[in-house]
Amino acid sequence: MSLPKHVRLVEVGPRDGLQNERQPISVADKVRLVDDLSAAGLSYIEVGSFVSPKWVPQMAGSAEVFAQIGQQAGVTYAALTPNMQGLEAAIEAGVREVAVFGAASEAFSQKNINCSIGESLARFVPLLEAARVNGVQVRGYVSCVLGCPYEGEVDPARVAQVAHELFTMGCYEVSLGDTIGTGTPGKTRQLIDVVGRRVPRDKLAGHFHDTYGQALANVYASLLEGIAVFDSSVTGLGGCPYAKGASGNVASEDVLYMLNGLGIDTGVDLDALIAAGERISQLLGRANGSRVARARLGQ
Ligand code: HMG
Numbered sequence: 001m002s003l004p005k006h007v008r009l010v011e012v013g014p015r016d017g018l019q020n021e022r023q024p025i026s027v028a029d030k031v032r033l034v035d036d037l038s039a040a041g042l043s044y045i046e047v048g049s050f051v052s053p054k055w056v057p058q059m060a061g062s063a064e065v066f067a068q069i070g071q072q073a074g075v076t077y078a079a080l081t082p083n084m085q086g087l088e089a090a091i092e093a094g095v096r097e098v099a100v101f102g103a104a105s106e107a108f109s110q111k112n113i114n115c116s117i118g119e120s121l122a123r124f125v126p127l128l129e130a131a132r133v134n135g136v137q138v139r140g141y142v143s144c145v146l147g148c149p150y151e152g153e154v155d156p157a158r159v160a161q162v163a164h165e166l167f168t169m170g171c172y173e174v175s176l177g178d179t180i181g182t183g184t185p186g187k188t189r190q191l192i193d194v195v196g197r198r199v200p201r202d203k204l205a206g207h208f209h210d211t212y213g214q215a216l217a218n219v220y221a222s223l224l225e226g227i228a229v230f231d232s233s234v235t236g237l238g239g240c241p242y243a244k245g246a247s248g249n250v251a252s253e254d255v256l257y258m259l260n261g262l263g264i265d266t267g268v269d270l271d272a273l274i275a276a277g278e279r280i281s282q283l284l285g286r287a288n289g290s291r292v293a294r295a296r297l298g299q
């Protein structure tokens, strides 16, 4: 299969990245990060989450962040919403696109959202209906698609089932999350082969955490399978609070560099993205997590 000519990058750094930070980060600093990312040309930014502040304290200020970002035309600013309470808070904050998140592993579902996979899907049905009535678009996530921190191997057929249910209930796109980054390119291709029989490939996205250093290879493997939407995190920020030891998503800068090299258009400016990543790295007192940024910055 030939490679796609255009890829949409979904920047999840402000949400998937920062949700894992223990140190306090001000609303102003989060706003600056989001604004830097839209200035770099990203057309989709996951800004925050409307989840329980007891579960994920860092996302507590998401409504303020939404109120203060400089929203640009043509850019989607999205938030995670695990239930109706989250959707209502997101709508109240003026959010026009949300994401629901389920899992392919029962144990992870319990740890992350305190309910079974079946309960979560049942909860999403009225959420999607309310979102539709309010003109809010809904994206879906499936976590643990290539391994679970509690259950180990995950059967691709289970991933396909959950992805199919999210898609048929109205999620316009389903992002396949390698939450703990254990996937390898061959398994990624096999997964897309199985899931692609239940959900069209142009409705799937890849979301690869880089814990085992496989994420960029998995993005390439997915491109070969016709996937053209990838979630990534500036400077590789983050992890999941309910997947101990998992590192951040693949660095957006590294994905962009590879896509540029393949002649695939994204509309994102690499230098501006590197500057955004370096600013947040310095603010967090962290080494820059992008190999490309480190090379370019001589670090
Ligand atoms: P629960 O305790 O079962 O919820 O948590 P509940 O309905 O029984 O309510 C208990 C309390 O939570 C109540 O407050 C509610 O008001 C409050 P209290 O009366 O005790 O003061 N509450 C809320 N507060 C704010 N916003 C809400 C909300 N809902 C209830 N939306 C719940 C269930 C889902 C809320 C909880 O488990 C939760 O917030 N989990 C979020 C976990 C999370 O955000 N994880 C990280 C994101 S997922 C991820 O990173 C993976 C991904 O990147 C893909 C991948 O990598 O695989 C997407």
Ligand code: MG
Residues within 6 Å of the ligand: 016, 177, 179, 207, 209, 239, 240
């Ligand atoms: Mg994630």
